[in-house]
Ligand SMILES: [Mg+2]
């Protein structure tokens with residue numbers, strides 16, 4: 001049976017978007033984001049991060065720096081009892097530096113990262129969901145046949161519960177047994 005996934009944009013969804021965040025000291029978790037990842041795993045979803053990282057093309061930081069930060073982010077998630085199954089990132093920008101100067105298929109609003117994830121992880125788009133804070137996130141999800149919600153502030157877990165991406169009954173039964 002194909003997998004179900006929740007796709008998370010990074011900047012503005014997992015962490016507060018201060019612009020081209022690439023240092024752990026600048027990575028401030030958005031309220032409810034860690035809890036949402038933990039709950040998504042508990043409800044059997046793959047957790048996939050899909051993030052445009054044009055700062056690499058623009059020379060603000062390199063891929064190694066991006067990977068280092070993501071390793072720290074993944075460690076935070078594991079410490080909270082969750083797991084990020086995969087991170088897809090687009091390092092390109094049409095006006096960036098070589099070799100990242102490109103009109104690519106992965107930069108959202110193109111669905112390239114989502115289609116690759118669907119293929120590589122045997123994901124059923126119709127059982128999956130994306131949360132992003134930009135119109136380009138929503139456009140990418142729509143192009144890939146994935147339902148989505150635009151995050152405009154508040155608590156990530158609450159939003160995913162409200163739109164029915166995550167099932168409250170899991171949380172209710174959990175808190176009853178506490
Ligand atoms: Mg964003």
Ligand SMILES: [Zn+2]
Pocket residue numbers: 089090091092104105106107
């Ligand atoms: Zn790209």
